[in-house]
Amino acid sequence: MLSRRIIACLDVRDGRVVKGVRFEGHRDMGDVVELARRHRDAGADEIVLYDIAASPRGTCADPAWVGRVARDLDIPVCVAGGIRTVAQARSLLNAGADKVSINTPALERPDLIAELADAFGRQCVVVGVDSRRDGDGEWRVRSHSGDASRMRALPRRTLDWIAEAQERGAGEVVLNCMDSDGTRDGFDLGQLAAARAVCAVPLVASGGAGRAAHFEAAFRVDADAALAAGALHDGSLEIGALKRALDGAGIRVRLT
Amino acid sequence: MAPAVAIVDAGGANFASVRCAFERLGARAAIASDADGLRGADRIVLPGVGAAGPAMALLRDRGFDQALRSAGVPLLGICLGMQLLFATSAEGDVATLGLLPGRVEALPPAPGVRVPHMGWNAVATVGSTPLFDGIPPGTQMYFVHGYAAPQGVDCIAVATHGATFAAAVQRGTTFGVQFHPERSAGPGARLLDNFLRVPVP
Numbered sequence: 001m002l003s004r005r006i007i008a009c010l011d012v013r014d015g016r017v018v019k020g021v022r023f024e025g026h027r028d029m030g031d032v033v034e035l036a037r038r039h040r041d042a043g044a045d046e047i048v049l050y051d052i053a054a055s056p057r058g059t060c061a062d063p064a065w066v067g068r069v070a071r072d073l074d075i076p077v078c079v080a081g082g083i084r085t086v087a088q089a090r091s092l093l094n095a096g097a098d099k100v101s102i103n104t105p106a107l108e109r110p111d112l113i114a115e116l117a118d119a120f121g122r123q124c125v126v127v128g129v130d131s132r133r134d135g136d137g138e139w140r141v142r143s144h145s146g147d148a149s150r151m152r153a154l155p156r157r158t159l160d161w162i163a164e165a166q167e168r169g170a171g172e173v174v175l176n177c178m179d180s181d182g183t184r185d186g187f188d189l190g191q192l193a194a195a196r197a198v199c200a201v202p203l204v205a206s207g208g209a210g211r212a213a214h215f216e217a218a219f220r221v222d223a224d225a226a227l228a229a230g231a232l233h234d235g236s237l238e239i240g241a242l243k244r245a246l247d248g249a250g251i252r253v254r255l256t
Numbered sequence: 257m258a259p260a261v262a263i264v265d266a267g268g269a270n271f272a273s274v275r276c277a278f279e280r281l282g283a284r285a286a287i288a289s290d291a292d293g294l295r296g297a298d299r300i301v302l303p304g305v306g307a308a309g310p311a312m313a314l315l316r317d318r319g320f321d322q323a324l325r326s327a328g329v330p331l332l333g334i335c336l337g338m339q340l341l342f343a344t345s346a347e348g349d350v351a352t353l354g355l356l357p358g359r360v361e362a363l364p365p366a367p368g369v370r371v372p373h374m375g376w377n378a379v380a381t382v383g384s385t386p387l388f389d390g391i392p393p394g395t396q397m398y399f400v401h402g403y404a405a406p407q408g409v410d411c412i413a414v415a416t417h418g419a420t421f422a423a424a425v426q427r428g429t430t431f432g433v434q435f436h437p438e439r440s441a442g443p444g445a446r447l448l449d450n451f452l453r454v455p456v457p
Contacts, residue, residue, distance in 0.1 A: 002417055003376045003396060040441070045376055071276040076398055076439045093305075096272040098400070098439060121306045123372045123400040171372050200365075202374045224370060254376040254396045256441070 003254045004246070005225035006215070006239055007078075007204060008039035008232050009048040015065035018052065019233060026052075029233060036069050036077075039232065042239040043256045047073060048101065048227065051081030055104065055146050060088040063095035070096025078126055081146075084112065086119045093120060101174065103128035104143045107154065107161075110168055117169025122201075127170040131158040131191065132178045139191055142178065158191070163198045173199055174227065177207040184210030184231055186217060193221040209237065212245035219251050259452050261285040262297035264324075266304050266337065267314040270438070274303045274334065277438035281449050291319035298456060300327050303438075304336025308360070308403070309348030311336055324353060330429040330454045331355075335401055338425065338432030347403050355430050358408045363401075369418035372402040377415050379423045379435065385412040387424060387431055389450050395443045397423070397435035404434060429457055 010017045010032060017035045018026040029035060036047050049069060051061035061081040070077050079092045080101035089100045106113050106127055116125045130145040132153070139158035144150040162173055175195050177188035187205045196203055202224040208214065209228035218226045231237035243253045261278050263271050265287050278285040278301075288294050302324065304311055315321045324331065333341045340352045345360040352360070363371050376396040381388045397415075404421035407414055413424035415434070425432040431451060437444035 001378065002373065005375050067272075070273055071279075074277065074280070074439060074441050074445060076400075076436075093270070094272055096276060098270065098273065098436075119306075121402075123374060123402065124305065172374060200370060201372065202370050222368070224375065 001252055002224075003045070003252045004219045004223075005045040006043070006242060006253070007046045007048055007225050007227040008044040008239070009050060009206075009227050009229040010035060010039075011050050011052045011229070012065065013051070013053040015062070015068070019230070032065055033068050033072050036073055039239070040073055040075050043243055043254070044075065044239055045254055046076045046078065046225070048078045048080060051079070052146055054082030055144070058082070060084065061092060063091045066092055066097055067095035080128060084109075086115050089116055089120065089124075093124065099124050099126050099172070101126035101128050103130065103145075106165065107141065107143045107156070110164065113165055113168040113170055117171070122169045122171035125170055126172045126174060127165040128174045128176060129158060129161060129165070130176045130178055133191075139194070145178065159194060159198050162195055166199065166201055170201060172202040172204065174204040174206050180208030181206075182230065183208050186210065186214040187223075187226065189217055189221050192218060192223055196222050211237070212242045215242060216246055216249050216251055219246070259283055259298040260296065261299045261301055261452070262288045262294045264294070264300065264302045264315075264320055264337075265289045266302065266311045266320070266340075267306060270305045270335075270436070271303050274301060274438045277445065277448055278452075281445060281452065283452055289318065291323035294323050294327065298329055299452065300324070300329055300331045302331065302333040302337035302340065304334065304340060306336060307347055308336065308339060308345040308352060309350045311340060312350050312352055315340070315353075321353060325355065329456055330451065331431065332451050333432035334438070335434060335436060338434050339403060339405060341425070341430065341432050342405055345403065356408070356410050356425060356427055356432075358405055360403050360405050362403050363417060363421070364419055366418040372400060373417040374400045377417060377435075379413050379415050381413045381424075382411055385424075385426055386454055387426060387447060387450050388413065390446055391443050397437065397440040397444060399435045401434060429454055
């Protein structure tokens with residue numbers, strides 16, 4: 001039986017892990033290889049490397065440091081940040097990444113999803129969805145969310161986009177619920193459950209991770225994986241303890 | 257001298273991580289872009305990410321199909337590389353290498369069973385095999401795939417995702433694993449190390 005996955009997400013700039021508050025004042029946390037290995041040793045099932053500098057610079061994540069991480073790690077690595085073409089994705093996969101994650105470029109040009117799936121197989125293609133509840137109660141997607149000054153609210157409904165992304169070849173969907181992001185009050189379970197109902201490929205919960213109970217709740221609404229960033233980096237959440245708690249609650253995980 | 261591992265470039269995207277995994281074990285590993293690149297290798301690895309049809313076309317173009325059928329050294333197919341060892345694949349309905357009898361089929365959809373099968377899943381060995389030396393039954397390995405081989409005569413380990421399928425196969429010194437040992441942490445490294453220790457016939 002398949003385990004539920006715990007994914008550690010690292011924000012990276014020029015090969016250094018950085019941590020920001022509301023997209024500003026990024027603080028250096030250390031070398032990406034060292035921090036990725038620390039999460040691996042702690043029991044992370046997968047690492048997501050998000051190049052936060054790529055999109056604003058009009059480039060894609062840098063294969064040089066992605067390669068350094070991929071050579072060192074022996075768990076799956078997914079890379080996100082400014083990937084707009086098959087050639088860019090290939091350079092990252094050839095550097096050792098296992099999957100690429102696309103967000104704004106997929107919204108701008110949905111054909112990109114199928115192009116990547118045709119080139120590498122859909123298991124390589126992750127579509128990240130940034131979603132927020134609007135005043136009328138409807139969940140809709142946001143683009144350019146990596147940069148607060150450029151973020152745009154789109155008319156596209158989140159659930160419609162999840163269905164479309166799968167149709168086009170997404171092999172996995174990461175649903176980042178922006179209203180709960182950074183709160184550490186738990187994942188947006190209502191939205192996750194609604195997404196689950198339209199998502200037949202693996203679904204990753206993102207936004208709001210704080211305690212083990214939050215992960216348990218996300219898995220009870222049938223998310224396949226849950227992603228954490230801030231709570232892992234500041235040490236308030238420890239993956240080993242988290243997994244033992246989940247195991248104790250009857251959720252199947254990989255214990256290391 | 258450390259064994260020389262030739263890694264077949266079948267156009268997939270994961271040969272870099274496979275090479276890194278062997279290098280972490282102290283093996284010499286090189287990417288072979290055509291059949292000549294397999295000469296002198298003590299071990300051959302056929303990795304694979306992508307689809308069966310394009311991968312087979314590429315193997316034929318580069319002369320790998322004949323070379324792999326007469327390799328004479330231990331061979332390990334990983335993921336799609338394992339699937340290509342069989343006779344045919346339902347993915348694109350193509351003839352594959354035919355080193356093992358059988359047909360690779362799509363994982364059947366079922367309620368609560370997501371395809372692609374993505375993540376860590378328990379692997380149970382069937383009988384004893386040197387490939388799983390020191391790897392306890394039920395150890396979790398990392399899988400990412402939408403097609404799988406049925407439990408045939410060459411099956412040495414199984415996993416279950418909705419249906420039960422062959423997680424590993426062996427016929428003589430030809431091996432295949434449906435999961436990704438290069439991304440399966442310590443147990444995956446142990447399996448690759450076991451493969452390096454299989455005696456050359």
